[in-house]
Amino acid sequence: MAFVYDLVVVLHLLGMAALVGGWAAFARKGLDTTELMSLGARAQVVTGLVLVALAEGVSSLDKDLNHPKIGVKLVVAIAAAACIEIARARAKRGAPLNRGLVMASGGLGVLNVAVAALWN
Numbered sequence: 001m002a003f004v005y006d007l008v009v010v011l012h013l014l015g016m017a018a019l020v021g022g023w024a025a026f027a028r029k030g031l032d033t034t035e036l037m038s039l040g041a042r043a044q045v046v047t048g049l050v051l052v053a054l055a056e057g058v059s060s061l062d063k064d065l066n067h068p069k070i071g072v073k074l075v076v077a078i079a080a081a082a083c084i085e086i087a088r089a090r091a092k093r094g095a096p097l098n099r100g101l102v103m104a105s106g107g108l109g110v111l112n113v114a115v116a117a118l119w120n
């Protein structure tokens, strides 16, 4: 089961790469990477919740999660996903892509990397 957990951590990190990498390409080169960011943002919420379920449900993993930290990450991750979904939905209806919402989504992704790494 430890292998499954680690595999989900790999997917979690790939989701982070899609969200933050897509955001960097949007910010620097003006590329429309919002589909990649949306995929990454959704993956973060889903894989994060799977990690929590495994950590809490499988005692042999011997994980002791920091619940306030996970709660903050969940709220920030949902906000990041909401920003990119709203930006994409509006653009699909013909409005110009809202740069502020896309930047906010990537910025929230970076904030969550900082929370993950710095809050011990």
Ligand code: HEM
Pocket: 009, 012, 016, 019, 041, 044, 045, 047, 048, 049, 051, 052, 055, 063, 065, 070, 073, 074, 075, 076, 077, 078, 080, 108, 109, 110, 112, 113, 116, 117
């Ligand atoms: C944009 C959203 C997110 C980003 C960028 C992100 C980033 C990261 C990173 C870089 C790690 C590896 C470093 C570490 O082990 O602390 C990690 C691990 C983890 N994340 Fe996230 N995360 C996000 C969302 C979430 C969400 C929504 C949850 C749960 C609701 C979550 C739960 C976890 C868990 C349980 C681990 C593993 C901790 C461990 O095994 O010690 N993450 N995350």
